[in-house]
Amino acid sequence: MSDIRIDVLYTKNDEWVKVENDIATIGITDYAQSHLGDIVFVEPCEEGQEIKKNDVLTTVESVKSAADIYSPISGVVTEFNASIDEEADIMNKEPFDGGWICKMKITNPDDLKDLLSPDQYRAAKVD
Amino acid sequence: MSTLKVELLYERSNAEKEGYTLPYTEIEEDYVMDTIPKQWQRDKIGLPSVTETEVARHFYNLALLNYGVENGMYPLGSCTMKYNPKMNEEIASLNGFQKVHPLQMDDTLAGNLFLMYDLEDMLCAINGMDAFTLAPAAGAHGEYVGMSIIRAYFKDRGESNTRTKILIPESAHGTNPASAISAGFSVVEIKSTKTGEVDMDSLKANLTPEVAGIMLTNPNTAGMFEKNIKEIADLLHRNGSLLYYDGANLNAIIGYARPGDMGFDVVHLNLHKTFSTPHGGGGPGSGPVGVKERLIPYLPNPRVILNEVNKHNEEVEDRLIRKDDFKKSIGRIRLTDSSFGVLVKTYAYLLTLGENNIKNVAVNSVLNANYVRVMLKDDLKCYIDGICMHECVLSAKPLEKYGITALDIAKRLMDYGYHPPTNYFPLIIPEALMIEPTETESKEDLDKFIETMKIIVQEAKDNPKLLKDAPTKTPIRRTNDVKAAKDLNVAWK
Known part of the structure; x- marks a missing residue:
C-alpha cells in the first residue's frame, strides 16, 4: 500500500498540495511515483509564471512514460525545487518531502475546496 | 539469437595493421597539400586500422545479433511486425524501379508514374478517400503533413486565428500531440474510458469553436474499435471541425471498414507497416496521406496527375506528369517525391492479394x-x-x-x-x-x-x-x- 500523508490535500490525479498561509507546495503522491517508475527528468517550472487550475504545470518523465502534471490550483509559481532538477529520482525516494515540485502563491483560495482529504483520496485509490 | 559479444572495430584497431592499399596516383602529395586549405587538412582521420577479414567478420557477427520476424515471433503491439513476402523485395529491386533517378524527366518515368497513379487509386478505394499524396517519408511525417493540410484549409477559410486547437485522446500515440504542435496547433487532451475509447462527456465538454480537429486511431491504442465513431464525426463536423485518422492500426479493419466512411477527412497510412515493407531497422518508410475532396487543393506538391493537354495520347502512362505548382498546396515536403521502393512493394502486395484476399x-x-x-x-x-x-x-x-x-x-x-x-x-x-x-x-x-x-x-x-x-x-x-x-x-x- 502506498503512503498517504494526513497533513496534505490531494487531487484524484495523484498530486498533493500542502497549504501554509497563502503558499501551496505541490508534489506527486507515493502512488503516482510508484506507477510512473524511475523518474529521470522533470520539466522546470518558471518562477513568476501564472498558472490556471488544470493547466499543465510540468511534465515528469520516467523510464516508462512521460506524464503531464496538471496544476491542482490557480496561482503564481514562486519556487521550483532545484534538487529535482539535479536528481529527479528524489521524487521516487521522498515524494512527500524532498521530492516536492514547486511552491505557488494561491490566487483563488476557493480552488482548495475541490481538493480531496486524505481519507477521500485513500477511498479513491482502492483498487 | 547469438550470445556472442562483438568487439568494436576500434577495439581491434592496431596502427601497425594496414587493411588497405591505395591505387597508384600521379598526383604528388605536395600538390594535394598546397591545394587543400590548411584548415581542412588533417594528420589523423581516426579510422580504425583493421584487416578486411576483421571488418567482414565484425559486420557478419553483428548481423547474427539481429532479431527480426524471420527469426521468430515479434508480437510488438501497435507496431504490426508481420512477415513481409520476399517476392515484393525482389520486384522492388528490378532495374526499372531501382535504377531510376527522381529528377529524371517525366516522359522517361512513364511506368513508375503509372504505378504511383494507380496506387493512389487503390489507397483511395481501401480508405474511402478522394485523393492521396504518396510523398510523406513515414508515419509521423504523414501526421505533420495531415495537420499542415488542416491548418492550410482553415487559413484559406480565414479561420486560422480562431481554429487553434486539436483534440487528442489521452490514450493516443505520442507522435499525435507532437505533430499537432509542430504544425502550430495547441493540444487539448480528451479523457479515455476504461476500454481506451473516447470519453464522450469529455469530448463534448471540450468541443469549442476553436477546435480545428481531432486525431484518432481506430481501432484505438488499446486494440478496441471506437464504437461511437459516427457520433464523434457528426459532433465534430457540426462544429466545423475535421477528423484525422492515424492509420497505425489499419491492419485490423482493412477491406472491411474504411476511415472515409466513418467520417474521417484526413488519414495517414504506414505503408512500411501494413503493406509489406520490413520496418524497425531505420527506414525508409512511407506515410501517404489521404484526404476528402474539399482538402485536395492543399495536398503537397508535386502530384502525379493526368495531363489534360496531351489528349491525343491514348495510353494513360503517356499522359502522366508530376505537377508541382498547385497554388493552395502546402508546398513540397521533402527533396524527392516519395520513398519509391516502398510504393513498389505496396503495389505488388495489393495486386497479389486483390480486393477479396486483403480482407x-x-x-x-x-x-x-x-x-x-x-x-x-x-x-x-x-x-x-x-x-x-x-x-x-x-x-x-x-x-x-x-x-x-x-x-x-x-x-x-x-x-x-x-x-x-x-x-x-x-x-x-x-x-x-x-x-x-x-x-x-x-x-x-x-x-x-x-x-x-x-x-x-x-x-x-x-x-x-x-x-x-x-x-x-x-x-x-x-x-x-x-x-x-x-x-x-x-x-x-
Whole structure:
C-alpha cells in the first residue's frame, strides 16, 4: 500500500498540495511515483509564471512514460525545487518531502475546496 | 539469437595493421597539400586500422545479433511486425524501379508514374478517400503533413486565428500531440474510458469553436474499435471541425471498414507497416496521406496527375506528369517525391492479394489476437472485456504480489527466443503487455508462444528470480533504464 500523508490535500490525479498561509507546495503522491517508475527528468517550472487550475504545470518523465502534471490550483509559481532538477529520482525516494515540485502563491483560495482529504483520496485509490 | 559479444572495430584497431592499399596516383602529395586549405587538412582521420577479414567478420557477427520476424515471433503491439513476402523485395529491386533517378524527366518515368497513379487509386478505394499524396517519408511525417493540410484549409477559410486547437485522446500515440504542435496547433487532451475509447462527456465538454480537429486511431491504442465513431464525426463536423485518422492500426479493419466512411477527412497510412515493407531497422518508410475532396487543393506538391493537354495520347502512362505548382498546396515536403521502393512493394502486395484476399489480413490478425487473449486471460489479467481487434492488452498486475512486473515478463521472453511485446503502453492499463501477433503467425506458432507465456507466469510464482535475472541468453543483460535515459553515452572513448 502506498503512503498517504494526513497533513496534505490531494487531487484524484495523484498530486498533493500542502497549504501554509497563502503558499501551496505541490508534489506527486507515493502512488503516482510508484506507477510512473524511475523518474529521470522533470520539466522546470518558471518562477513568476501564472498558472490556471488544470493547466499543465510540468511534465515528469520516467523510464516508462512521460506524464503531464496538471496544476491542482490557480496561482503564481514562486519556487521550483532545484534538487529535482539535479536528481529527479528524489521524487521516487521522498515524494512527500524532498521530492516536492514547486511552491505557488494561491490566487483563488476557493480552488482548495475541490481538493480531496486524505481519507477521500485513500477511498479513491482502492483498487 | 547469438550470445556472442562483438568487439568494436576500434577495439581491434592496431596502427601497425594496414587493411588497405591505395591505387597508384600521379598526383604528388605536395600538390594535394598546397591545394587543400590548411584548415581542412588533417594528420589523423581516426579510422580504425583493421584487416578486411576483421571488418567482414565484425559486420557478419553483428548481423547474427539481429532479431527480426524471420527469426521468430515479434508480437510488438501497435507496431504490426508481420512477415513481409520476399517476392515484393525482389520486384522492388528490378532495374526499372531501382535504377531510376527522381529528377529524371517525366516522359522517361512513364511506368513508375503509372504505378504511383494507380496506387493512389487503390489507397483511395481501401480508405474511402478522394485523393492521396504518396510523398510523406513515414508515419509521423504523414501526421505533420495531415495537420499542415488542416491548418492550410482553415487559413484559406480565414479561420486560422480562431481554429487553434486539436483534440487528442489521452490514450493516443505520442507522435499525435507532437505533430499537432509542430504544425502550430495547441493540444487539448480528451479523457479515455476504461476500454481506451473516447470519453464522450469529455469530448463534448471540450468541443469549442476553436477546435480545428481531432486525431484518432481506430481501432484505438488499446486494440478496441471506437464504437461511437459516427457520433464523434457528426459532433465534430457540426462544429466545423475535421477528423484525422492515424492509420497505425489499419491492419485490423482493412477491406472491411474504411476511415472515409466513418467520417474521417484526413488519414495517414504506414505503408512500411501494413503493406509489406520490413520496418524497425531505420527506414525508409512511407506515410501517404489521404484526404476528402474539399482538402485536395492543399495536398503537397508535386502530384502525379493526368495531363489534360496531351489528349491525343491514348495510353494513360503517356499522359502522366508530376505537377508541382498547385497554388493552395502546402508546398513540397521533402527533396524527392516519395520513398519509391516502398510504393513498389505496396503495389505488388495489393495486386497479389486483390480486393477479396486483403480482407484475410484483417480477419486473421483479429482472430490471432483474440486467440492469444482468450488463452492467456486467466494467467494474466485482461482489464478490457470483450473481443479485441488486431492486438490484445494483458496486464501483469496479478503477479505484483510476487514482485514481478510487465518488464520482467518481457525480458524473460527474450530468454525463450521471442521479441518482447510492447510494455507499459497504453498508459491507461496498469502493467500493460500489448501483444500483436499479426496475421502471419500460424496456430502452431501461436500455441508455442502461449505455452511459453504460461511457463513464465508459473516461473514468476515459483522462482521469480528467473525473471528478475532475465535476459540471460543475450550478449548484454538487463540494461539500466535510468542510466540510459539520464546518462546516455554511446561514444567508445
